Amino acid sequence: MAVIPWPLNPSSLPAAAPVADDAAGMAAALIHSRQTILPKRLGSPGPAGAELLQILQAAAHAPDHGQLVPWRFILVPEASRKALADVFAQALRERDPAATPQQAEQAREKAYRSPVLLLAVVDAERGDADIDLAERTVSAGCAVQNMLLMATAQGYGSALTSGKALKADSLRALFQLAPSEQALCFISIGTVQSRKAARARPAASTYVSTLGPHGDVAPGF
Numbered sequence: 779m780a781v782i783p784w785p786l787n788p789s790s791l792p793a794a795a796p797v798a799d800d801a802a803g804m805a806a807a808l809i810h811s812r813q814t815i816l817p818k819r820l821g822s823p824g825p826a827g828a829e830l831l832q833i834l835q836a837a838a839h840a841p842d843h844g845q846l847v848p849w850r851f852i853l854v855p856e857a858s859r860k861a862l863a864d865v866f867a868q869a870l871r872e873r874d875p876a877a878t879p880q881q882a883e884q885a886r887e888k889a890y891r892s893p894v895l896l897l898a899v900v901d902a903e904r905g906d907a908d909i910d911l912a913e914r915t916v917s918a919g920c921a922v923q924n925m926l927l928m929a930t931a932q933g934y935g936s937a938l939t940s941g942k943a944l945k946a947d948s949l950r951a952l953f954q955l956a957p958s959e960q961a962l963c964f965i966s967i968g969t970v971q972s973r974k975a976a977r978a979r980p981a982a983s984t985y986v987s988t989l990g991p992h993g994d995v996a997p998g999f
C-alpha cells in the first residue's frame with residue numbers, strides 16, 4: 779500500500795487517477811463498435827426507463843459554448859407514429875405531386891421503424907447571438923454522438939437519418955418548431971436484428987495536417 783506523506787504537499791501527490799483502468803482502451807472499444815444500423819434493422823425492445831434516461835442525459839455532457847443548450851430532442855412514441863407517417867406522405871406529395879400511392883406508402887412506413895425515435899433540433903438564435911449556427915450545430919452533433927455511444931454501450935443499435943421531409947412545413951408544424959429552429963436528423967435506437975460488416979475507416983493521416991511555424995500547412999502530423 780502506498781504511504782501518503784503528512785502534512786500533504788500537493789507536489790508529492792500522484793497525478794489524477796485515470797477514470798478507470800484502461801479507460802482509453804474502453805473508450806476506443808466503444809467508439810470503434812458504434813456503426814450505423816439502419817432503422818429497418820432495428821427491432822424491439824428499445825431502451826426504456828433508466829436506460830433511455832441514461833441515453834438522454836448523455837447529451838447534457840456535450841461541449842456547449844455559453845451553455846445555451848441550443849439543441850433539443852423530441853421523442854416520437856408509438857402512439858404518435860401515425861401523425862409522423864401522415865407528415866412523411868404529405869411532405870412527399872408537396873415535393874412530388876406525381877408520387878404514386880405506393881411511394882406514399884413507402885414514405886409512411888418509415889415512421890414506424892425502430893422502437894425509439896427522436897427528432898434532433900438545433901436553435902439558431904436562442905441565447906447569445908454571438909454564438910453562430912455552426913457552433914450550435916457542432917454542439918448538437920456532440921450531444922447526438924454522446925447519445926449514440928451510450929446506446930451502443932447499452933448494447934443497442936442506432937442510426938441517424940435525414941431526408942427532405944425534415945424541411946417540410948408539415949413536419950415543422952407537427953413538431954411545433956420555432957422559426958429559429960431547424961430539424962437536424964432523426965435518431966433511431968433499438969435492438970439489432972441484422973448488421974452489415976463494419977466499414978473501413980480513413981486513417982487519421984488522410985484528414986489531419988499540421989500548421990508549420992512559417993505558415994505552411996503540411997499533410998499529416
Ligand SMILES: Cc1cc2nc3c(=O)[nH]c(=O)nc-3n(C[C@H](O)[C@H](O)[C@H](O)COP(=O)(O)O)c2cc1C
Nearest residue numbers: 812813814815816937938939940941962963964977
Ligand atoms: C446528420 C446525419 C444524417 C444522416 N442521414 C442518413 C440517412 O438519411 N440515410 C442513411 O442511410 N444514413 C444516414 N446517415 C448515416 C450515415 O450514412 C452513416 O453514418 C455513414 O454511412 C457511415 O456509417 P457509420 O455510421 O456506420 O460509420 C446520416 C448521418 C448523419 C451524421
